[in-house]
């Protein structure tokens with residue numbers, strides 16, 4: 167590509183961007199995942215990452231009316247903007263997060279102008295915020311705030327805002343409707359602001375758009391704007407919600423086409439004769455994979471035009487926790503001095519030798535309560551729980567039960583709101599020659615969240631989930647590393663838990679894998695919740711005998727060492743699973 171050689175790329179981020187909202191598909195850690203990936207791939211150093219501070223009130227007032235800004239103090243105005251009932255503390259955190267994102271776009275604009283290069287805010291793109299109202303999750307229009315700040319500093323350059331989020335950049339177009347020095351360009355599904363603007367391109371493509379039509383629109387509509395308007399600075403809202411697997415948008419854009427789109431924008435703004443300062447903001451992107459689209463684009467920016475493929479979300483979560491775990495010494499986790507200090511004896515060893523009747527005080531014989539708390543705090547898990555509104559999370563252990571050791575995390579000291587409960591023990595019998603961490607029971611729930619049509623109640627649930635199952639799975643894998651175990655063992659008690667677990671776990675027995683595939687084939691027309699419910703209510707029957715199917719014990723494993731991966735991978739396993747799948751046949755009755 168060549169056009170990136172010599173250009174500097176800066177990133178702006180703050181942990182204050184992260185806000186957990188139950189039932190919202192937005193990934194609060196998208197920016198952090200992108201940074202962790204770019205760092206692990208060796209593409210950025212610490213000096214290319216800058217901290218965002220909050221936008222100041224005087225900066226917000228250049229764009230938004232005082233009445234509107236005042237109204238944001240009342241939780242009900244924010245409830246309207248985010249479409250969820252929010253109470254005071256949550257409203258405060260949403261506003262704080264968006265104020266930091268606006269500050270991030272300000273900082274990115276400053277960096278891009280100062281260096282003449284590219285600066286990326288790993289947040290922002292709040293394009294549905296108008297002068298006197300906020301809509302669809304956007305309270306402050308960070309793009310407009312940054313452009314207004316440039317103007318206040320005497321930068322009069324012509325600005326082009328390219329907004330390729332799947333939704334109309336309506337707020338931004340309306341805010342600059344009368345400003346001939348800012349051209350707003352948006353390609354979207356439906357136009358949501360029909361007003362006239364002196365310098366704007368608004369392209370509506372409708373529903374279900376595919377690669378060819380999308381890339382054609384970008385390639386034919388964008389270059390004429392560069393030629394006619396002759397921008398001197400470019401802002402790019404690189405929304406990932408046109409992606410086929412996006413949880414909100416209904417377009418069917420492939421990862422390759424999305425990357426091609428980003429490269430095309432880059433080539434328009436940064437080709438040899440026209441190296442314009444470029445400010446990139448994340449924009450929309452909903453679901454597990456949103457961070458991966460942004461990561462591919464930024465890897466192109468940093469790796470001389472060659473994309474680096476990010477790992478799966480599960481692998482990335484685990485890698486992040488492994489990195490954190492290297493900072494925790496065994497003594498931090500166990501509360502014991504290292505074996506090589508002192509005489510290699512602890513007070514408890516002495517107590518043991520003096521009678522051996524002391525009750526167990528370590529989870530899995532290893533982790534002290536303080537050690538677990540420290541690990542959860544360092545992993546950022548307790549902060550996430552706090553940002554869900556549980557201000558003082560508290561941990562307890564229940565040890566010595568023959569079915570396993572239990573750890574519980576409550577929302578506060580009173581032990582009323584149970585968030586996480588894990589019961590585990592070490593199992594040396596389930597897989598020959600392997601020691602596994604057997605998860606007897608795993609509960610992750612948010613007692614303050616409500617079931618909705620999009621998040622229906624699943625069998626066995628009293629409350630919706632906590633949204634942290636991958637994180638807890640990663641921490642359990644770390645426990646395997648620490649205790650030198652070969653993997654995790656989990657026995658799902660419902661069809662839906664097995665189905666969700668299959669993202670990371672494999673059935674230990676290929677026969678069970680075959681059985682599950684046959685079930686899935688029979689239930690493919692049902693939602694996960696409906697499928698699980700049908701099994702629970704014995705409405706799934708053996709197609710040959712008509713006997714109702716009863717959910718059996720199907721142990722699943724997550725391999726950590728080759729001892730276990732050898733059991734659940736490979737041609738032999740596949741052959742047995744396929745053969746078993748052919749033997750089973752189920753039918754759902756109504």
Ligand SMILES: [Zn+2]
Nearest residue numbers: 331332333450
């Ligand atoms: Zn969007």
